[in-house]
Amino acid sequence: MDGNIIFGKNSVIEALSSEGREINKILISKNLHSDAKLEKIKELARQRGITYQFVAKEKFADYAEVNHQGVIAQISPVKYYDLDDFLEEPHTNETLIILDGIEDAHNLGAIIRTAVCAGVIAIVIPSRRSVQVNATVEKTSAGAVNRIKIIKVNSLSNAMEKLKKSDWWIIATDASAEDNYYDIDYTDMNTALIMGAEHAGISKSLLKASDYVIKIPMLQKFNSLNVSNAMAIITFEIVRQKITKNG
């Protein structure tokens, strides 16, 4: 099967439920027993006029290394948003995440999934030196790539300048920062949180251009947090502040 593929029942249901995604074809293994999720896939496909086809399990041989559960869909690539279009929309007290050179597809998938749960509106990734939104990212995200705006930019520095001019505050994480991430009040501003690459962290130039630099304090000195866990900790502190302020 050519093109971008997604695999697994939940990911296919997510893609079928998302307006933005064009699905070309769905392949279902002949050996698959019927269950509620498979019936949902067939029903959604019928509603949207998308072909599904029962095929011999040999057709899935190319995907032996992934947990496809006997269901594969050929889809249009993720639709990336344009930063200028995004900035023309009104934004109030929102959160977006800028990823500086994430290389691992599982990390990107986990970040996107947690971002959607935390109500993050957009993820900004650079077009080079970063993993792109491929099938592994889509699968690890449990289909969350369809629920968030993914903005691809040529230059993160330029993107940061544009965000600042549009009233977004840039917050970077660095182990040497003085302020703790929970010392900032996130409830009354548009927050753009930069997270750095797995090993290198955030580029020096981007760190310098940030409005605030924060750290996650640790109770035991050790290496550092995995980037998706660090991002989860900060974005859910933002959620906590927003809920407790309004509640």
Next chain:
Amino acid sequence: MDGNIIFGKNSVIEALSSEGREINKILISKNLHSDAKLEKIKELARQRGITYQFVAKEKFADYAEVNHQGVIAQISPVKYYDLDDFLEEPHTNETLIILDGIEDAHNLGAIIRTAVCAGVIAIVIPSRRSVQVNATVEKTSAGAVNRIKIIKVNSLSNAMEKLKKSDWWIIATDASAEDNYYDIDYTDMNTALIMGAEHAGISKSLLKASDYVIKIPMLQKFNSLNVSNAMAIITFEIVRQKITKNG
């Protein structure tokens, strides 16, 4: 090479720095250029009287799928702690994590890494229906398995009963809970946090035996959080409470 192996420079340095681990032998690729980490490995090995050996890169062919960086060590398996021994030690305002049937080695590795950063004292895993601490877990944890007590038990229900009798409070996470995770004061008790399996969540019987059930509130309804991200959010809320209370 037989036995449990660990791979990658950082993981080997961690194992060499840990008193508890018996290292049988270290293999270094002949083609490897010297750098600070490699020199550190050689120095630590000399100090501890552990043999290291330069071998042709063909020796690493079996490990082609992992990022071994030309360094592999054969080690004794992780030393598991006994729950009864653990409970005989004094514990005040500490945190441990009970994992109910985690299947994915990457998730377990990420959980252990974040647990060490959060000052969590122990991880309790069941001896069956759970991934064990294998080489992938050790690598994903960035060597953190050496910095925390890993307690293996035959029955999680029995372990919970023993913990309760020893003045630990059992806190479970479930999406249908009423209380939010940040509504609890964790600073004045021994907290045993149960996290459930990737798909099934926490077993009904364990949920029922818990002292509190909490949820992580979300700003957008979607699936659920990855188990390591959920664990990171709650344990770092505990860290935040402990630091802000004492600060």
